[in-house]
Amino acid sequence: MATKPPKGDPVQDAPQVAEPKHAAAGLPAIGHTLRIAQQQMGVRRTALTLLRVNQKDGFDCPGCAWPEPEHRHKAEFCENGAKAVAEEATLRRVTPEFFAAHPVADLARRSGYWLGQQGRLTHPMHLAEDGTHYEPVSWERAFDIIAEEISALASPDEAVFYTSGRTSNEAAFLYQLFARELGTNNLPDCSNMCHESSGSALSETIGIGKGSVLLEDLHQADLIIVAGQNPGTNHPRMLSALEKAKANGARIISVNPLPEAGLERFKNPQTPQGMLKGAALTDLFLQIRIGGDQALFRLLNKLILDTDGAVDEEFVAEHTHGYEEFAEAARAADWDGTLAATGLTRAEIEQALGMVLASRRTIVCWAMGLTQHKHSVPTIREVVNFLLLRGNIGRPGAGVCPVRGHSNVQGDRTMGIFERPAPAFLDALEKEFGFAPPREHGFDVVRAIRALRDGEAKVFFAMGGNFVSASPDTEVTEAAMRRARLTVHVSTKLNRSHVVTGARALILPTLGRTERDARGGGEQFVTVEDSMGMVHASRGRLEPASRHLLSEPAIVCRLARRVLGADSRVPWEEFEQDYATIRDRIARVIPGFEDFNARVARPGGFALPHAPRDERRFPTATGKANFTAAPVEYSELPAGRLLLQTLRSHDQYNTTIYGLDDRYRGITGGRRVVLVNPEDARALGLADGSYVDLVSEWRDGVERRAPGFRVVHYPTARGCAAAYYPETNVLVPLDATADTSNTPASKSIVVRLERAPGDAPGSRPGDHRPQVRPECRLEQSATD
Numbered sequence: 001m002a003t004k005p006p007k008g009d010p011v012q013d014a015p016q017v018a019e020p021k022h023a024a025a026g027l028p029a030i031g032h033t034l035r036i037a038q039q040q041m042g043v044r045r046t047a048l049t050l051l052r053v054n055q056k057d058g059f060d061c062p063g064c065a066w067p068e069p070e071h072r073h074k075a076e077f078c079e080n081g082a083k084a085v086a087e088e089a090t091l092r093r094v095t096p097e098f099f100a101a102h103p104v105a106d107l108a109r110r111s112g113y114w115l116g117q118q119g120r121l122t123h124p125m126h127l128a129e130d131g132t133h134y135e136p137v138s139w140e141r142a143f144d145i146i147a148e149e150i151s152a153l154a155s156p157d158e159a160v161f162y163t164s165g166r167t168s169n170e171a172a173f174l175y176q177l178f179a180r181e182l183g184t185n186n187l188p189d190c191s192n193m194c195h196e197s198s199g200s201a202l203s204e205t206i207g208i209g210k211g212s213v214l215l216e217d218l219h220q221a222d223l224i225i226v227a228g229q230n231p232g233t234n235h236p237r238m239l240s241a242l243e244k245a246k247a248n249g250a251r252i253i254s255v256n257p258l259p260e261a262g263l264e265r266f267k268n269p270q271t272p273q274g275m276l277k278g279a280a281l282t283d284l285f286l287q288i289r290i291g292g293d294q295a296l297f298r299l300l301n302k303l304i305l306d307t308d309g310a311v312d313e314e315f316v317a318e319h320t321h322g323y324e325e326f327a328e329a330a331r332a333a334d335w336d337g338t339l340a341a342t343g344l345t346r347a348e349i350e351q352a353l354g355m356v357l358a359s360r361r362t363i364v365c366w367a368m369g370l371t372q373h374k375h376s377v378p379t380i381r382e383v384v385n386f387l388l389l390r391g392n393i394g395r396p397g398a399g400v401c402p403v404r405g406h407s408n409v410q411g412d413r414t415m416g417i418f419e420r421p422a423p424a425f426l427d428a429l430e431k432e433f434g435f436a437p438p439r440e441h442g443f444d445v446v447r448a449i450r451a452l453r454d455g456e457a458k459v460f461f462a463m464g465g466n467f468v469s470a471s472p473d474t475e476v477t478e479a480a481m482r483r484a485r486l487t488v489h490v491s492t493k494l495n496r497s498h499v500v501t502g503a504r505a506l507i508l509p510t511l512g513r514t515e516r517d518a519r520g521g522g523e524q525f526v527t528v529e530d531s532m533g534m535v536h537a538s539r540g541r542l543e544p545a546s547r548h549l550l551s552e553p554a555i556v557c558r559l560a561r562r563v564l565g566a567d568s569r570v571p572w573e574e575f576e577q578d579y580a581t582i583r584d585r586i587a588r589v590i591p592g593f594e595d596f597n598a599r600v601a602r603p604g605g606f607a608l609p610h611a612p613r614d615e616r617r618f619p620t621a622t623g624k625a626n627f628t629a630a631p632v633e634y635s636e637l638p639a640g641r642l643l644l645q646t647l648r649s650h651d652q653y654n655t656t657i658y659g660l661d662d663r664y665r666g667i668t669g670g671r672r673v674v675l676v677n678p679e680d681a682r683a684l685g686l687a688d689g690s691y692v693d694l695v696s697e698w699r700d701g702v703e704r705r706a707p708g709f710r711v712v713h714y715p716t717a718r719g720c721a722a723a724y725y726p727e728t729n730v731l732v733p734l735d736a737t738a739d740t741s742n743t744p745a746s747k748s749i750v751v752r753l754e755r756a757p758g759d760a761p762g763s764r765p766g767d768h769r770p771q772v773r774p775e776c777r778l779e780q781s782a783t784d
Contacts, residue, residue, distance in 0.1 A: 002042040002091040009114045010660060015670025017688070017712050020259070023278050024232035024239065024664060026267030029079040036658065040086040045542075049089045049514060052541055053077040056603040060538035062088055062166055062513045063653055065404040065531040066237045067215045070604060073270055078236035080650075083658045087493065088512040089542055092119025094494050099125055099134040108499040112469055112726065113657040115494045121509035122546035129503045139550065142506050143562040149459050149486040149504070150563055156183035156438075158458045160448045163189040163417045164465030165406025166513075168526035168538070170582045171552035172408070172415035173589075174575060175463055178560040180416075180426075181435050181568060185442030186457070189417045190465060190654075191409055192445035193472075196741040197371040198402040199413070201380035205388075205626045206612045207619035210410065212399035213363055214532050214607065219244050220397030223359035227255040227293055227383075228369020228747075232262015232664060233650045235367075235403055239266040243279045251283045251355055256369060257290050257645065257717040258675070261664040284351055288342050290643045290720045291748045293370055294379035295333075295341035295632050296349070297386045301326075302333040303353050304389050310357055312391030319616055319625055320388055326627035330385070333632070341634040343717050361397030362387065367405070369645070372747040375633035376738040385627055393625065394616035404531040405654065407513075411529030414590065414608070419444050428589045434569045445471060446742050449734060453480035460502065461488045463552065464510075466495040469655040472732035472744040473704070490555055492545075495655070496726075511551045515540040519554065520577030526553075527583070527600055529608070535593075536605025553579060635748055637719055641697065642680060644749040646725035646732070655726050662724075667712070674753070675714035675722040684753060688713040691756040694723065696731035696749050704731045708756050721751065 037046040052058030054068050054076040061077060063084040068076060077085070098118065104127060107115065126137035126145065137145075150159055161179045163172060179187055191199065199209030206212065218224065218241045231238040242252060243266050254263045263282045268274025288296060304310045305327055316323055335346060342349075356362065364383050370376060384393075384400065392398035404410050416425055419442035426437045443451055449471060451457035460467075460481065467489075471477040481487060484502030491498070492512045498505070511517055517524045517540060525539040550558070557576035560568065575582050580597050587596040592608040599606045611617040618625040635643050649671060651659035661668045665675070674694060676686065686692065694706040706728050716722060725746065736745045 003039045005092050005117045005119060006114060009111050012660060012670035012672055015673055015710055016668045018666040018668070020666045020714070021261040021664045023265035023267050024262035025079070025236065025269055026275055026278065027269070028663065030269050032663070033079045033082040036083050037086040040090040040092070042091060045089065045091070046086070049085060049542065050075065050077060050082055053081060053085055057539065059513045059540050060407055060528045060536070061085065062407055064235045065165070065407050065410060066235045067530040067532045067534050069215060075270070080233065080236055080653055084653055084656070085514060087116065087656065087658065089514045090119050092117070093545065094118045094121050096123050096125070096136040103132045104134065104499050104501070105132070112496050112655065113660065115496060116656055118494055120493060120545040121491060121507060123548045124509060125507040127501055127505040134507065137506070139558065142508060143559055145504065145506060146461070146486065146488060146559060147563045150182070153458060157186060157442070158456065159184060160186045160188065160443060160451070160457050160460045162448070162460070162462040162465065162467055163187065163412050164463060165190045165409030165412060166464045167408060167412055167552060168528060169408065169411045169415050169535070169586070170526050170579050171463065171556060172412040172417050173582060173586050174553055174556040174560070176416040177429070177433070177570060178556055178564070180429065180437040181433070181560070181564060181570060183438055185419050185421060185438050185440065186448065187417050187419050188443055188445040188448045189409070189412055190406060190470065191413055192742065193470060193744055194368055194405055195371055195402055195409070196444070196743045197376035197738050198380055200741040201377045201384065202400060202402070204620065205381055205384040205628060206393060206400070208610060208612060210533055210610065211401045211531065212393055212610060212613040213401045215241060217397050217399060218242070218363060219248055221245055221250050221361050221363045222397065223251050223253070223355055223362045225253045225255060225362070225364045226263060227364060227366045229365060229367035229403060230256070230260045230262065230647070231403070232260055233648055234405065236262065238403065239281070240268060240270075242266070242281050243268060246279055246281060251359070252281050253284045253286060253352055253355060254282045255286045255288050255293065255296065257288060257720045258722060259285065259287065259715055284348070284355065286344055286348055286352060287717050288344060289634070289717045290645050291373050291375070291634050292342035294375055294382050295338045295634055296344070297379070297382040298330060298632050299333045299335070299338040299349060300353060300356060301330040301382070301385055301389060304356070305330055307357060311389050315391035316388065319618065320627055321622040321624040322627040322629070326385055326629045329629035337632070341632065343719070361395065362390065362392045363397070363399055363401050365401040365403055367403045369747060372738070372743055372745055374736070374738055374745050374748065376743065377740040378628070378630035378633065381628040381630065388625055388627060394612050399613060408528040410531060410533070411527070411535070414529055415586070432585060432589050444742055446734060446737055446744065449477050449480050452484055455483060458485040460484050460486070462497065463490050466497050466655040468497040468500045469495065469726040469729070472729055472736070472746065473734035474726070474730040476734050490552060508555055509546065509549050510555060511540070511544055511549050513538055513540055514542045515544045516542060517551050524551070524579045526579065527605070533608040533610055534605055535600060535608060537600050553582065635750065637750060640684065641750050641752050642676065642721040643719055644694065644696070644721045644723060644728070644731065644751045645747040646728045646749070647722050649724050652724070665714070670710070671724050671727060672709045673712050673723065674709040675712050675716055677716045677718050677720065678713040680718060681711060681713055686711045686753060691759050692753040693756050694728065694731060694751050695754055696733070696751050698733045698736055698750070700733060700735070702733070704733065706730050711753070
């Protein structure tokens with residue numbers, strides 16, 4: 001049977017620490033998966049649900065965006081995907097009685113873990129101005145409240161419409177259509193906080209802001225470089241693709257400040273051999289200093305240029321622009337500067353160069369470790385330079401592979417969720433729907449927070465996600481949200497964003513991926529786009545968690561009808577009743593979706609066109625792939641400071657916390673830990689098990705403090721530290737962002753470690769005021 005949610009918030013006074021693991025998945029992953037699934041769903045529901053995940057006639061996993069192979073296992077899911085499904089398909093419920101028993105002030109003191117464990121939301125809920133409790137509200141009244149607040153705005157640009165990466169293609173298309181018919185491009189999304197740097201760099205250099213490889217390309221590669229990514233936790237099914245690539249003869253270089261178990265050895269739970277022994281994946285581990293990737297790829301490019309016959313001169317001459325300026329900058333790279341920036345040895349870089357030169361087909365994969373620095377866009381441009389030099393874009397087994405995090409974050413952008421839309425997209429909308437969409441750029445995430453803070457935005461509407469916990473500079477973000485007139489969240493489960501509200505607030509409960517969506521006399525399905533541009537259908541099968549839920553497309557359509565009224569020229573009622581009619585319009589507006597309904601009906605869906613990959617055509621301003629040259633940047637630390645990166649534990653996905661352990665890193669029973677190289681810790685006089693406050697330092701002079709973290713001596717790169725978000729988002733200044741992309745620089749925070757008062761542990765996750773618990777500290781000391 002499923003278990004009840006926790007009544008009390010777990011106290012994390014004394015997280016336990018063991019040696020890190022050196023292999024991922026295997027029997028422990030199976031055991032953990034089944035235990036979590038049984039707790040949330042019970043045995044029978046677990047079996048019925050998990051066997052439909054990522055199947056051609058099933059539903060898309062609400063976790064990551066990794067693509068599915070053509071031939072699928074019966075169990076086509078990973079441990080963290082199963083956790084995501086279990087939390088959505090849970091039998092636990094958050095009813096109006098729950099809200100009656102818990103004032104918002106009480107919920108605001110709870111951890112994100114506790115909030116998420118309570119279960120599925122069942123009714124629309126309203127927090128009145130000066131109210132203390134959320135109260136049930138009808139859907140009609142909820143839409144009236146939103147319409148009242150929007151109609152009171154001086155301009156549509158005083159409203160912000162945020163999107164999470166879980167939102168389907170159909171819902172995202174309708175959502176941006178509503179916002180633009182209303183009159184604003186204020187459409188920030190979670191991409192602004194993660195892969196915006198990738199899109200910015202790739203759009204400029206190859207003409208499309210997406211990766212250029214398909215899953216089959218990984219299987220055909222000679223060399224795969226995985227930089228700034230931890231697939232064992234964040235994209236576990238990627239390990240199967242790397243295992244297959246290795247079996248086909250590929251070599252793998254991993255570039256990361258921390259060793260990660262998933263890239264050391266993968267124990268594939270689908271095969272007896274994998275369970276028993278597993279496959280070693282990484283051939284060369286480059287333990288790079290945080291933010292040193294641009295310097296590494298710049299020096300590799302210099303060394304390629306200096307090697308006779310290493311450059312694909314025919315490709316460069318025919319397909320690229322800007323080579324001479326790039327080559328001049330690359331040849332200026334020097335060993336001493338690179339070794340200082342990267343923390344690597346000359347022998348390690350030379351070994352990597354040998355593997356690069358021996359490869360005809362090279363893929364570079366990356367994630368947040370490359371995208372969340374001030375110099376992220378130049379770093380990714382340098383990766384593109386590296387691939388262009390040897391013709392590794394537009395051939396099988398080669399290319400760029402930014403690995404997206406959330407399950408439809410790429411599809412949402414394709415559907416027009418973007419604050420800076422292309423003129424051609426707006427032209428197509430105007431032609432199809434007969435209204436003139438706004439042309440002025442809107443707010444991204446950081447600019448939206450500033451606008452809320454400064455009173456320039458008054459209504460905040462979120463289609464999914466946990467905006468407050470995902471965003472940087474927690475105290476600034478929360479204060480900004482509280483200045484809003486109205487905050488609205490379309491959600492499946494409770495999270496911190498529901499308890500950090502404007503003057504009024506609404507929670508609108510929606511169907512999950514796992515649930516049946518019946519309307520208009522038949523069952524509907526939605527579509528998603530994975531990280532490699534494959535579009536396919538997703539069909540839920542479970543009965544909805546409550547009869548009071550609406551689907552995301554239905555919510556948008558009813559909202560639009562109420563706000564825009566009879567003057568709207570968009571057939572919102574028709575769209576709500578039949579999602580095929582939405583796809584017909586998508587087909588007429590967005591290139592690549594022609595004959596959408598027929599193509600997505602085929603098992604497995606279809607691949608979107610990608611000119612650089614498919615025909616070596618580069619739709620850039622120059623008509624060619626662009627080499628670029630930028631100064632090499634990296635952080636130079638003051639004495640006694642460390643460079644902190646925020647990261648996930650194995651028991652979380654984005655801001656959703658499934659548990660309090662990080663199994664692969666040896667952490668159990670708590671999240672307020674900071675991983676520090678033992679030599680750095682000794683130099684700072686910090687023993688393993690001591691407690692510190694993390695204090696970030698930035699040019700504005702504001703003190704940002706995350707208190708009560710246990711020091712863990714860990715094999716990080718020298719000068720570098722790591723700690724989990726969202727607990728450490730408080731340390732990231734709102735204005736510390738990547739050049740060009742404006743992505744928060746969450747992977748390169750200069751911090752000092754101050755001994756916590758009394759060297760005592762903190763109390764509960766997410767609490768900025770640690771409670772001293774001497775009895776717990778004494779108990780831990782006895783076991784150190």
